Amino acid sequence: xxxxxxxxxxxxxxxxxxxxxxxxxxxRAGMIRQVASGIYDLLPLGLKVxxxxxxxxxxxxxxxxxxxxxxxxxxxxxxxxxxxxxxSNGKELLRFRDRHDRDFCLAPTHEEVVTxxxxxxxxxxxxxxxxxxxxxxxxxxxxxxxxxxxRGREFTMxxxxxxxxxxxxxxxxxxxxxxxxxxxxxxxxxxFRRVHADSGNIGGSRSEEFMVLAKTGEDEIVxxxxxxxxxxxxxxxxxLNPSTLAKESFESLELVDTPDQKTIDEVVKKLQVHPTxxxxxxxYQTEKGPVAxxxxxxxxxxxxxxxxALQAQNLRPLSPEELAQYSQVQFGxxxxxxxKEAIPVLADILFDSTIVEGRRYCVxxxxxxxxxxxxxxxxxFAMQAHQVHQIHxxxxxxxxxxxxxxxxxxxxxEVGHIxxxxxxxxxxxxxxxxxxDGKEKPMVMGCYGxxxxxxxxxxxxxxxxxxxxxxxxxxxxxxxxxxVVKWKDEVLQSKALELYETLREHGYDxxxxxxxxxxxxxxxxxxxxxxxxxxxxxxxxxxxxxxxxKLRWEKEAQWLAPDKIVDWIKSGFEKxxxxxxxxxx
RNA sequence: CGGGGCGUGGCGCAGCCUGGUAGCGCACUUGCAUGGGGUGCAAGGGGUCGGAAGUUCAAAUCUUCUCGCCCCGACCA
Numbered sequence: 001x002x003x004x005x006x007x008x009x010x011x012x013x014x015x016x017x018x019x020x021x022x023x024x025x026x027x028r029a030g031m032i033r034q035v036a037s038g039i040y041d042l043l044p045l046g047l048k049v050x051x052x053x054x055x056x057x058x059x060x061x062x063x064x065x066x067x068x069x070x071x072x073x074x075x076x077x078x079x080x081x082x083x084x085x086x087x088s089n090g091k092e093l094l095r096f097r098d099r100h101d102r103d104f105c106l107a108p109t110h111e112e113v114v115t116x117x118x119x120x121x122x123x124x125x126x127x128x129x130x131x132x133x134x135x136x137x138x139x140x141x142x143x144x145x146x147x148x149x150x151r152g153r154e155f156t157m158x159x160x161x162x163x164x165x166x167x168x169x170x171x172x173x174x175x176x177x178x179x180x181x182x183x184x185x186x187x188x189x190x191x192f193r194r195v196h197a198d199s200g201n202i203g204g205s206r207s208e209e210f211m212v213l214a215k216t217g218e219d220e221i222v223x224x225x226x227x228x229x230x231x232x233x234x235x236x237x238x239x240l241n242p243s244t245l246a247k248e249s250f251e252s253l254e255l256v257d258t259p260d261q262k263t264i265d266e267v268v269k270k271l272q273v274h275p276t277x278x279x280x281x282x283x284y285q286t287e288k289g290p291v292a293x294x295x296x297x298x299x300x301x302x303x304x305x306x307x308x309a310l311q312a313q314n315l316r317p318l319s320p321e322e323l324a325q326y327s328q329v330q331f332g333x334x335x336x337x338x339x340k341e342a343i344p345v346l347a348d349i350l351f352d353s354t355i356v357e358g359r360r361y362c363v364x365x366x367x368x369x370x371x372x373x374x375x376x377x378x379x380x381f382a383m384q385a386h387q388v389h390q391i392h393x394x395x396x397x398x399x400x401x402x403x404x405x406x407x408x409x410x411x412x413x414e415v416g417h418i419x420x421x422x423x424x425x426x427x428x429x430x431x432x433x434x435x436x437d438g439k440e441k442p443m444v445m446g447c448y449g450x451x452x453x454x455x456x457x458x459x460x461x462x463x464x465x466x467x468x469x470x471x472x473x474x475x476x477x478x479x480x481x482x483x484v485v486k487w488k489d490e491v492l493q494s495k496a497l498e499l500y501e502t503l504r505e506h507g508y509d510x511x512x513x514x515x516x517x518x519x520x521x522x523x524x525x526x527x528x529x530x531x532x533x534x535x536x537x538x539x540x541x542x543x544x545x546x547x548x549x550k551l552r553w554e555k556e557a558q559w560l561a562p563d564k565i566v567d568w569i570k571s572g573f574e575k576x577x578x579x580x581x582x583x584x585x
Numbered sequence: 586c587g588g589g590g591c592g593u594g595g596c597g598c599a600g601c602c603u604g605g606u607a608g609c610g611c612a613c614u615u616g617c618a619u620g621g622g623g624u625g626c627a628a629g630g631g632g633u634c635g636g637a638a639g640u641u642c643a644a645a646u647c648u649u650c651u652c653g654c655c656c657c658g659a660c661c662a
Contacts, residue, residue: 012611012623013597017590017655037654143586146656262662282661293661300661317660331662364662486620520622527622538621548621 001478003513008045010525020216022461023148025469029528031477038145038153045477045529050156052475053456054135056187057158064180066131066160071113073137077103079112083428088314094141106139111425111447114161118443119431125165128433128443131173133160135452149453150413151218156452163426163443165435170444174206174420177448181210181416184450188459189472189580190415195221196231197417206420211412212458213585219412222394226405234304237390238398238407240354246274250360250374259369262332264297267371271362279355279363279377281334283323286312288347290326293391294336295352296361300393309350309389328368335364335372336381342366351383353390415455421445460530463553469530470553472580473573478511480569481531483522485538487514496537499547499562506566527552532576533569551576 009030018024026032031046042050058068077095080086086093086105094106107113114132122130138157145153162173178194185192190212197207209232211221220233231237250273261267268275278297283290284306291310293301307315320331327343340346355361357378365372377383390401396409425431426442435441456475463470473479480503484496500512511531513522519536526534534557536548541559549565550557551572560568 009595009612011596016597019656034654143659144656264661280661295661297661317662319660320662323662334662483621489620518620518622518624520620520624522623523621524623536621540621 001509001511003511003515006044006511008043008525008529010528018148020147020150020461021464022216022457023150025460025464025528026148026457029469029477029530032148038142038151040149040152040154048477049456049471049475050452053188053452053459054156054158056474057135057184057450057452060180060184060187061133061158061160064131064176066133066162066177068134069117069132070134070136071107071110071117073107073139074104075107075113077105079116079429080105083112083425085112092140092142094139107136108138108140109447109449110134110136110159111161111421111445112429115425115429115431115445118163119426119429122163122431122433122443125433125435129162129164129169129173131160131162131177133158133448147216147218147457149457152453155454158450158452160448162446162448163431164446165433165441165444167422167444170420170446174418174446177418177446178208181418181448181450185210185212185415185455186581186583187472187474187577188455189463189474190455190459191462191583191585192415193221193223193230193410193412193585195223195412196229197235197419205422208418209414210416210418211410212415212455212462213410214413214458214461215411216461217411217413219414220394221410221412222398222407223410224400224403224405224407227400227403229400229402229407231394233394233409234302236302236394236407237305237401238392238394239401239404240356241397241399241406242356244397245276245356245359248360249273249277250362253372253374253376253380255365256371256373257369258333258371261371267362268297271371271373273362273373277360277362279336279361279375281336281339281364283318283331283334283343284315285318285322286310286347287314288312290318290322290343290346291348291350292334292339292343292346293350293352294339294355295392296354299352299354299395301352302391302393305389305393306350306391309391310348329364329366330368333364333366333368333370335366335375336377337363337372337375338366339381349387350391351388352392353388354392355383355388357383413454413458413461414451415458416448416450418448419446421447463530467524468528471530471532472576473532474577476530476532476552478529478531479509479573480533480535481511481513481526481529482535482537483513483519483526485519485536485540487516489539492537492539492542495542495562499535499537499565502562503566503569508569532573535565 011028015027031043033041077086135158139154142153145151164170192210192212195209195211197209222233222236223230261270264278275298280297282293282301293306326345329342355377359377360374362373363375398407400407423442426445431443432440460469482496484492503510532552534550541548546559547562548557549560
């Protein structure tokens with residue numbers, strides 16, 4: 001490909017109000033342009049990178065035995081109503097009506113459609129297992145799109161769905177996908193961690209996320225260096241490190257006035273106590289009725305863990321208006337002592353496991369404008385074993401559940417997610433099959449997703465330097481670029497063309513920069529685009545029959561005879577790729 | 586959804602406070618020179634200031650409304 005034939009509007013200056021480096025580079029490299037919030041054009045070179053990621057994904061999916069299909073972006077409401085997700089999904093699900101006033105939505109995911117597809121044609125265990133995947137556009141009307149392709153509203157996703165006769169067979173599909181994902185992300189040159197997304201006690205289902213480690217990642221993950229345990233902070237189970245607790249300052253139970261102190265911060269300030277000596281009560285609404293989470297004032301609640309512990313389908317914070325229907329007590333004065341009496345309709349009260357039994361705490365008194373101090377956990381209020389759960393969000397300093405070592409917290413970009421679904425969708429949608437003894441059973445499903453654009457951008461985020469992108473050859477927009485010191489010089493030009501043809505014959509994806517610009521400008525663009533190998537043809541080298549060659553990730557360039565170039569590139573690329581596959585975090 | 590910010594040639598910005606119908610850099614066009622890290626000089630083209638209404642003799646500038654985009658936060662009581 002010749003540069004003059006490509007629409008690649010590179011930018012010299014940084015675009016305004018763009019925070020993340022990879023997003024900035026995508027814009028500067030002329031790979032993407034914004035159309036609306038969270039909606040982008042992919043320009044030729046941006047698309048080229050995306051296609052290369054897709055090619056790797058396809059290859060590994062096919063190798064793992066999945067078959068490619070293509071399902072629609074527009075889904076009829078009926079399918080989503082069958083699983084209840086038409087109602088339970090919020091505004092993220094973009095709904096609209098067609099000319100006949102029928103309800104539709106833009107697909108944020110495809111469990112309903114693929115389950116419908118399978119149930120129409122699969123009757124027997126003999127037809128199973130099946131694993132179908134697609135690389136397709138999704139639309140999720142995100143509250144707050146940001147960071148370019150990282151969190152767009154319209155985005156490309158690879159999603160696979162497996163259908164099996166039983167759990168055991170399902171686990172094989174799950175493991176095959178897991179292995180494929182590890183290969184895919186390694187081949188894309190990504191430093192990633194596979195983390196637990198669910199601790200695995202709900203209906204035997206299991207889920208793991210693939211996190212690319214990056215400071216700018218939107219997700220937090222805990223990692224245990226000593227045993228390797230990794231999990232999404234929201235879903236991680238961790239133990240309290242007792243050494244983080246302040247010394248007890250109360251000796252006896254006492255009722256104190258706190259007329260204007262509603263938040264933990266305010267109470268702590270007024271009563272001169274340490275946050276680790278306070279307890280707070282968070283109220284939520286569920287389909288079973290209001291529920292309460294009791295946890296230390298300095299800890300955050302993991303809503304996901306809370307919901308799981310409650311085994312609730314829906315969970316949202318209780319509004320002040322709702323609270324007023326149940327109780328005279330207002331937010332800010334609610335505490336664990338006599339909670340059930342204060343709010344008689346509470347369905348469940350769960351205590352966080354970081355509450356220390358016997359320790360004296362400062363708590364809301366369930367009387368407006370009053371707190372108790374010196375309340376003993378487990379004595380002044382009961383904490384039955386079945387009520388105590390790990391519902392706090394993991395924090396730095398917490399201890400590993402498995403080996404008791406201190407955990408570290410890292411940031412990551414979620415590029416892939418694999419999930420054992422069980423029979424949730426197959427049961428809701430009657431996706432059944434006849435097994436060997438003539439019994440009808442729901443299929444056991446799994447789903448597996450990769451954000452294609454996000455994977456590409458994560459690779460950029462991890463690889464960049466001051467000059468631009470540093471991409472692995474497998475996903476760089478070009479493998480090789482040829483720059484000519486003076487394009488109009490016929491001797492140099494013909495040498496460059498010769499080199500260009502040779503490399504193409506050897507199967508390389510080559511860019512010939514045929515623009516009549518200063519060398520400096522051309523080199524800047526080559527670096528910005530992250531092209532893996534750069535060759536410079538000029539008089540200086542040609543006098544000695546040499547070409548300047550440089551790999552994007554190396555500091556120094558080398559002078560090589562033209563007939564050595566192909567082998568040199570080959571071994572350079574192989575070394576790099578090998579490094580990715582064996583990279584250790 | 587709450588808070589904050591921004592919207593002026595393709596891009597990045599100044600002008601707005603203290604109204605008098607637009608300016609800079611980059612990019613673009615033409616010419617000459619240059620050619621190993623965004624080359625120099627010269628001559629050009631392009632915007633009515635997100636939109637609407639209002640105040641005024643006069644609005645990019647003041648007021649109100651509206652649209653769009655970006656950032657932060659989001660029920661932690």
